[in-house]
Amino acid sequence: MDSLDLIQELAETFGVAGFEEDIRALLLRKLEGRVDRVEVDTLGNILAYRRGKSRKRLLLDAHMDEVGLVVSHVDAHGFLRVVPVGGWDPRILPGTPVQLRPEPGRYLYGVIGTAPPHVLTPEDRKKPVDFPDLFVDIGVGSREEAEALGVVPGTPLVPYVPARRLGPDLLMAKALDDRLGCALILQLLDRLTEPTPYDLVLSFSVSEELGLRGARVLVAQTQPDVALAIEGTGAADIPGVPEEKCPSRFRRGPVITRLDKSIVVPHRMVQALARAAEEAGVPYQFKKPIFGGTNAGAIHLSGKGVLAGVVSVPARYIHSPVSVVYRPDFDHTLQLVETFVRRIDRYLEE
Numbered sequence: 001m002d003s004l005d006l007i008q009e010l011a012e013t014f015g016v017a018g019f020e021e022d023i024r025a026l027l028l029r030k031l032e033g034r035v036d037r038v039e040v041d042t043l044g045n046i047l048a049y050r051r052g053k054s055r056k057r058l059l060l061d062a063h064m065d066e067v068g069l070v071v072s073h074v075d076a077h078g079f080l081r082v083v084p085v086g087g088w089d090p091r092i093l094p095g096t097p098v099q100l101r102p103e104p105g106r107y108l109y110g111v112i113g114t115a116p117p118h119v120l121t122p123e124d125r126k127k128p129v130d131f132p133d134l135f136v137d138i139g140v141g142s143r144e145e146a147e148a149l150g151v152v153p154g155t156p157l158v159p160y161v162p163a164r165r166l167g168p169d170l171l172m173a174k175a176l177d178d179r180l181g182c183a184l185i186l187q188l189l190d191r192l193t194e195p196t197p198y199d200l201v202l203s204f205s206v207s208e209e210l211g212l213r214g215a216r217v218l219v220a221q222t223q224p225d226v227a228l229a230i231e232g233t234g235a236a237d238i239p240g241v242p243e244e245k246c247p248s249r250f251r252r253g254p255v256i257t258r259l260d261k262s263i264v265v266p267h268r269m270v271q272a273l274a275r276a277a278e279e280a281g282v283p284y285q286f287k288k289p290i291f292g293g294t295n296a297g298a299i300h301l302s303g304k305g306v307l308a309g310v311v312s313v314p315a316r317y318i319h320s321p322v323s324v325v326y327r328p329d330f331d332h333t334l335q336l337v338e339t340f341v342r343r344i345d346r347y348l349e350e
């Protein structure tokens with residue numbers, strides 16, 4: 001399957017943190033026939049196993065959840081108030097279409113409403129927008145009508161802009177953080193035709209965006225020797241962002257993390273990932289400190305401690321209603337990870 005088609009299918013599927021049923025069902029279908037064994041743990045993480053040469057065990061993690069919103073109140077006229085699930089900038093939300101999910105597999109649509117400019121005073125227009133100012137219109141006239149549709153406090157929703165190609169090599173879609181990682185692991189499984197030096201555990205984890213929650217229980221269940229978090233990270237080489245605040249850049253290949261807010265990656269792991277990029281013949285870049293955190297943060301502190309690293313696909317506008325990825329950045333990250341997985345014994349044991 002074409003990489004952008006797979007990314008688009010995963011990205012368009014609903015999976016707000018804590019409400020991952022729909023994306024989990026899709027991932028379980030995609031894993032059929034690609035691994036030796038699959039299970040879903042108590043928290044909802046998917047754990048998939050593929051036997052290698054059993055020298056040691058490597059955990060590859062991507063989080064299946066995405067940032068979203070949850071209904072906090074339905075007023076007498078049927079308008080919804082919302083609170084964030086994960087990191088959002090409320091200024092970018094007014095006027096955005098939304099997809100609500102009253103129950104797994106059932107969707108409704110609406111819009112984050114705003115007062116028309118005609119009724120605002122010049123002072124009002126300069127005021128920053130915050131969550132208490134936002135409301136969602138789902139086209140009903142009363143609380144009872146909203147309830148009849150299953151929309152109640154606790155219903156999750158996501159700002160929703162349908163995916164589109166921007167030319168042959170760019171995909172604009174929501175939730176590239178971290179459906180890019182999910183797509184990468186699925187495509188990696190197709191490319192690994194020979195047994196790998198280490199046994200593989202693939203985790204598609206839940207609730208990363210709520211503070212790395214799902215990842216906290218991965219190590220107790222899977223006992224990895226080494227772990228790699230595969231992420232979509234913010235490429236901010238855009239107007240208005242000074243170079244020193246730009247964590248990663250578009251069209252520069254996979255992003256290797258030296259440190260972020262959740263982990264300082266051990267030198268030998270950083271070296272191993274850089275060597276894998278060089279031997280794969282792909283460009284790579286290092287993420288600028290010290291933005292964000294990933295599941296590697298939770299994983300490396302679990303059990304007796306785990307050697308962990310992070311490699312990411314750069315994506316523009318993550319944590320907004322649409323993000324953008326450049327196909328060669330994804331493909332080069334896949335090639336880096338494939339080389340790392342195939343030669344991990346050389347990189348970490350010699």
Ligand SMILES: [Zn+2]
Pocket residue numbers: 063177178208231232
């Ligand atoms: Zn992420």
